[in-house]
Amino acid sequence: MKFILNAIYQIQELALLTWRVVRGLFRPPLYGREILMQMDVLGVGSLTIILLTGFFTGGVLALNSANTLQKFGVQSVTGELVATSLIRELGPVLTCLMLAGRVGSGIAAELGSMLVSEQIDAMRALGTDPIKKLVTPRIIALVTMAPTLTVICDLVGTMGGMLVSTTMLHQPSSTYLASAKRAVDYNEIIGGLIKPTVFGFIIAIIGCYSGLSTRGGTVGVGRSTTRSVVVSSILIIAVDFLLSKMIISVLLES
Amino acid sequence: MSGNHYAIEFQGVSLAFDGNVILNRVSFGVRYGEAKIVMGGSGTGKSTLLRLTLGLIKPDEGRILIDGEDITDYSEEKMMEVRGKVGMVFQEGALFDSLSVYDNVAYRLRETRVAESEIGSIVMRMLRFVDLEDAAGKMPNELSGGMRRRVGIARALVGNPKIILYDEPTAGLDPITARTICELVLKLRDLEEVSSIFVTHRLQDIDVLSREYVMRDDRGDIVFMHEDETLCLLNTQFIMLREGNVIFNGTDEELRASGDPYIRKFLA
Numbered sequence: 001m002k003f004i005l006n007a008i009y010q011i012q013e014l015a016l017l018t019w020r021v022v023r024g025l026f027r028p029p030l031y032g033r034e035i036l037m038q039m040d041v042l043g044v045g046s047l048t049i050i051l052l053t054g055f056f057t058g059g060v061l062a063l064n065s066a067n068t069l070q071k072f073g074v075q076s077v078t079g080e081l082v083a084t085s086l087i088r089e090l091g092p093v094l095t096c097l098m099l100a101g102r103v104g105s106g107i108a109a110e111l112g113s114m115l116v117s118e119q120i121d122a123m124r125a126l127g128t129d130p131i132k133k134l135v136t137p138r139i140i141a142l143v144t145m146a147p148t149l150t151v152i153c154d155l156v157g158t159m160g161g162m163l164v165s166t167t168m169l170h171q172p173s174s175t176y177l178a179s180a181k182r183a184v185d186y187n188e189i190i191g192g193l194i195k196p197t198v199f200g201f202i203i204a205i206i207g208c209y210s211g212l213s214t215r216g217g218t219v220g221v222g223r224s225t226t227r228s229v230v231v232s233s234i235l236i237i238a239v240d241f242l243l244s245k246m247i248i249s250v251l252l253e254s
Numbered sequence: 255m256s257g258n259h260y261a262i263e264f265q266g267v268s269l270a271f272d273g274n275v276i277l278n279r280v281s282f283g284v285r286y287g288e289a290k291i292v293m294g295g296s297g298t299g300k301s302t303l304l305r306l307t308l309g310l311i312k313p314d315e316g317r318i319l320i321d322g323e324d325i326t327d328y329s330e331e332k333m334m335e336v337r338g339k340v341g342m343v344f345q346e347g348a349l350f351d352s353l354s355v356y357d358n359v360a361y362r363l364r365e366t367r368v369a370e371s372e373i374g375s376i377v378m379r380m381l382r383f384v385d386l387e388d389a390a391g392k393m394p395n396e397l398s399g400g401m402r403r404r405v406g407i408a409r410a411l412v413g414n415p416k417i418i419l420y421d422e423p424t425a426g427l428d429p430i431t432a433r434t435i436c437e438l439v440l441k442l443r444d445l446e447e448v449s450s451i452f453v454t455h456r457l458q459d460i461d462v463l464s465r466e467y468v469m470r471d472d473r474g475d476i477v478f479m480h481e482d483e484t485l486c487l488l489n490t491q492f493i494m495l496r497e498g499n500v501i502f503n504g505t506d507e508e509l510r511a512s513g514d515p516y517i518r519k520f521l522a
């Protein structure tokens with residue numbers, strides 16, 4: 001009972017935070033410099049891990065699927081299989097899980113330490129709304145950068161798949177690319193971009209909420225950080241299921 | 255506002271956190287130009303009192319007035335305007351650690367979109383006041399505890415607020431640095447007529463603030479004077495908090511003469 005009440009309370013607080021962010025979007029000031037800075041720190045700063053994640057995921061997809069496809073004599077569709085898996089599922093989910101680990105935890109830790117060292121109060125005392133100055137820029141940054149990084153992850157993954165197909169499985173690269181191109185369909189891409197946009201929002205809002213609801217000093221900051229990663233990862237995977245269902249029935253099944 | 259003598263007034267303010275009563279019907283007033291020294295053991299709600307004054311948290315009961323204005327039910331937006339009149343020096347400085355000393359002090363000016371050309375001279379004047387001109391380019395983590403507090407004071411003074419709240423600005427500092435901070439407080443009290451709440455545990459602070467004062471001599475230089483038998487400083491008053499209640503409210507002479515065993519122990 002207590003658990004349920006607590007869960008309802010947390011959801012209510014999250015909704016309130018979201019509402020305050022949305023309402024703030026239509027009232028000046030909008031901190032443009034902060035938004036750009038967060039895009040750089042959260043987005044550009046994550047490029048390396050996303051490149052590595054994409055490359056190896058594409059490679060291992062090609063490796064695993066080629067084996068099975070060979071049994072049916074359709075090894076030539078490796079490219080399509082790799083690209084489809086990446087665009088639909090693995091690109092968005094892996095990119096955003098990596099972001100939840102790297103960036104969501106960072107947001108929670110940063111805002112949490114600002115809270116316990118009274119910097120958030122100092123900000124309010126000096127006439128700044130911390131929601132607008134800290135939360136909104138992070139949300140805007142992640143909602144735009146998560147899809148961007150996902151596209152990069154998809155591209156690099158497809159390249160990784162090609163490298164494996166040509167060097168280790170001895171497929172001509174033209175076969176692979178021609179097959180991969182067949183996966184690139186307008187609706188697939190739209191579907192593949194909706195997911196990371198939603199996930200980016202989840203990572204940012206959960207990170208900010210965890211940080212700003214920190215209790216109990218420095219130890220509390222550690223707890224908030226862990227909580228933000230756990231909650232946003234689980235939400236990403238759960239929401240991915242729901243979104244996949246919706247995207248398949250609305251965009252792809254016709 | 256006619257008839258109002260108080261820069262800050264608490265009327266029967268109560269607050270509880272998770273069922274623990276922190277403040278129990280606390281009432282007091284800080285007159286214009288007065289320094290109210292708030293004492294009490296740790297956890298008695300001194301910081302909470304200051305946070306209430308700034309409207310960072312709201313009381314469960316009672317009214318809080320700033321400069322004659324009842325702020326108890328103000329929204330965060332309306333509160334932002336009131337906070338322009340109030341400077342707050344946080345317990346550990348609460349400096350923004352991603353910003354340099356200069357940018358910390360300039361923070362409020364940038365938020366209110368003051369022209370960058372004017373910011374420089376204001377910031378340097380504030381840093382000169384706390385004797386930290388040389389530290390302008392440093393980051394907060396390069397500063398000592400005393401320097402952090404002084405930057406906190408400089409940041410709070412931007413915009414010349416007529417009300418300043420100090421949360422244990424001398425705690426954990428060596429006697430010389432603590433004295434420097436008290437002297438800043440004296441200058442603001444006596445030369446700028448700032449009204450303030452000053453939270454402290456330190457007896458040395460109590461002595462300095464209740465017995466010394468600052469004047470300008472004939473040449474306009476600042477001189478520190480000592481209270482003597484013929485003169486009694488009325489612009490410094492004391493409050494002692496204990497278990498959520500105000501157990502003392504008066505002058506330092508009354509405080510020192512008090513027979514209350516808790517106060518005697520506190521002053522021992």
Ligand SMILES: Nc1ncnc2c1ncn2[C@@H]1O[C@H](COP(=O)(O)OP(=O)(O)O)[C@@H](O)[C@H]1O
Pocket residue numbers: 271272276294295296297298299300301302303
């Ligand atoms: N946000 C909060 N939530 C719950 N309890 C709090 C909160 N802020 C302060 N308290 C409690 O209120 C009491 C008074 O705190 P505080 O005003 O910081 O004391 P002081 O500054 O006198 O040392 C403490 O027991 C503290 O644990």
Ligand SMILES: [Mg+2]
Pocket residue numbers: 300301302345421
């Ligand atoms: Mg305190």
